[in-house]
Amino acid sequence: MTSALADRTLTAVDRCDRCGAQAYVLVVLEASGGELMFCGHHARAVETTLRPLASEWHDETDRLSEKAALPED
Template sequence: MTAPLTAQDRCDRCGAQAYVRVGLPVGELLFCAHHARKHAEALEGVATAIQDETHRLTEDNAH
């Protein structure tokens, strides 16, 4: 669960680009930043791991 998320990884809730991967005892879910924030409290209670790459949304890519 450490592979970087790519543009092909899509939110399981709405289909937008996924920036958060949530490991669960029975698999994993992918979320866009919006849905990850919306469901954060519930996910923290059941997740075995959370890979959060939302920092990529605000990085300065103008190098």
Template structure:
């Protein structure tokens, strides 16, 4: 399956995906039931709204684990 054919709900978030609250890089996507609205969140704002989204029955694609990954620095 290519990125073009992947479901919007499972497609990996990229650096171009931005938090709808503050504009920072998004690491979580919530798809709301019914209307199918999609919200993007940075790690901070997702953490703030996570319980309300769960109560609303949102389907969540969470990539916050990427925030924990080691940043590789170039060898000199």
């Protein structure tokens, strides 16, 4: 992972290119340098096809299992 991607955290503004849900995976294509973003579901669906074409595969799907912090009263 390049330092630019290592320092980047996907936010709620980043959306899946397939369905529009929140993106948790950012893929940088090796040939063009173009970026694709996917939700966890669609990242798994395209991983076997895109992983060999990617120069970067930034996966934050582990955040899906984190418990949200509850506000204190």
